[in-house]
Amino acid sequence: MFLSYFGTELVTVAAGESVNPAETVRRSLRSVATRIIVFYVGSIAVVVTLLPASSAEVTASPYTAVLTRLGIPGAALIMNLIVLTAVLSCLNSGIYSSSRMMFSMARRGEAPAALRKVNSQGVPTRAVWICAGAGFVAVLANYFLPTDVVFSFLLASAGAVAVVVYLCVAVTQIACRRRLGAAGVAALPVRMWAYPWLSILTLTLLVGVVVGMIFDPASHKPLYLTALATFVAVVAGVVWQRRHAEVAMRDI
DSSP states (O other), X not given: OGGGGTTXXXXXXXXXXXXXXXXXXXXXXXXXXXXXXXIIIIHHHHHXXXXXXXXXXXXXXXXXXXXXXXXOTTHHHHHHHHHHHHHHHHHHHHHHHHHHHXXXXXXTTSSOGGGGOOOTTSOOHHHHXXXXXXXXXXXXXXXXXXXXXXXXXXXXXXXXXXXXXXXHHHHHHHHHHHHHHHXXXXXXXXXXXXXXXXXXXXXXXXXXXXXXXXXXXXXXXXXXXXXXXXHHHHHHHHHHHHHHHHHHHHHO
């Protein structure tokens, strides 16, 4: 369930639009850590405290079972509303992050220039509509294909994509810190703890997750598709950078 912790990196994306990005990142990271402890660790602690490990309710709907045992009426309805709220929140953050990424790529010339257009509030509306349209494609796929197939594929694929994203973040962070030098690192408003050992440990654990997915037959198809998409993206990025560098040299 690596996917469950995916999304923490959105803190930095949102901080880029704030008045004080450095302070926003610090405050947001503390908030995310607190929420993980309370909502993930805390809720699991309640479940394992109130439900026996041999209970069938643990694998069916543990939170609903806990609410039922506490005598709360309408436990199933309450959990459905909570799940719906969480899904809508995830959809909102996904559209936000992907639209900002497309907008950033357009500003660097890596995406159509039309995606650079923003409205009076500074929102890249065209990028938002395109990213929202991807959600409707998933809805259509769910309509024409078996629900279990679509859900299982998206869940497994999202987990594989999350691993790739965090691998790229870890490698980029290590490489950029080395290039900055002592003076550049000292000027950073927010620095990674225990660098480089914590970064290397994170990278090692991520590689371990990939190895685990290789030995999991259920993860093979999403993993291979993600690897293929990653390879195509890397090759396209390298080709674009080389052509861009050649054009810049000719202009000089």
